[in-house]
Amino acid sequence: MTAKQPFEAVVARHGATVLRVCRAVLGRGDADDAWSETFLAALRAYPELPGDANVEAWLVTIAHRKAIDITRAARRRAIPVAEMPENPSAQRADGRDLDLATALAGLPRKQRAAVAYHYLAGMPYQDVAAVIGGSADAARRSAADGIANLRKSYPGTAAGEGAAR
């Protein structure tokens, strides 16, 4: 059995990826809470984690559950308001999103998760499917649809902008 690393090494190695994933799935506002709850839960369970486990996939699985909890809690707290865009300043006059984070936040939940876990955390679709449910092919389709939607709603790089004008 490989010797288990001090938990500090887990935070140092995976902290940034998990934060990117949390931001992608939840948006910036709730990402810090999700990150904190994820690593606290991971610390609690860490001594029992098998020495050969895929630590990043394990962390993403925990983060996925925490994100669901946070979203549910937010929905319970929410007070209905007349239609109001979440972040009006981040949209341009033509309705396209000014930044990629906003575009990502506009994706359906499953697409967002598939994009985050596959492209940001680098998990194979098989592992993504194990976290979000469904088959590996379905996870692949969700990620592909997500990327296609992102390309539609996000105008892209500054170079592309200049050419369009």
Add this chain to the structure above:
Amino acid sequence: MTASDESAVQDLLTALPAVTEADLSALHDRLAVSAAAEGMLDVAYRTLDTPLGTLLLAATEQGLVRVAYATEDHDKVLTTIAKRISPRILHAPRRLDLAASEIDEYFAGQRRSFDLPLDLSLSTGFRRAVLSHLPDIGYGHTATYAAVAAAAGSPRAVRAVGTACATNPLPVVVPCHRVIRADGSFGGYLGGPAAKRALLELEAA
């Protein structure tokens, strides 16, 4: 999806706001505080710059459990702690505040004994018995390996005293540097002979 498509997506995603060191460091600190509050921070550690190089200080909830010289390889020391005590280890300086300030004072010549809760769980059996007698050797004094063996109740276990000193998990604080050979030569030291000499000279000043 082809590999080049994958890399085009990666390029697209670089437009997401970057995760900064400051973001992560704030989250790390918050984690250390909540872990300690929930009783899950089994081992907290920090480093401390001293005239003998950077020391690693680690503490359990019971007390200071490990002081390590840089020559011992701090990463290796932490991995051993993970195996022998618990892998729930975080860089969390707060628990080491008192230890760090007492060690600072010691190196500044302003402190002659340590008043800290200690956790000797990295040392067992006779070695632990030896370590518990070392603070009896006062600041600025020395004792021979044989004298320490006698004090620990096993006058013939001179070699074992040498091993206990060489594996002292709390050098500086538990003063194994005050144990020398019968002929007056320093004998070995886990921090190296120069470190032992420096500590004895500091205490003789």
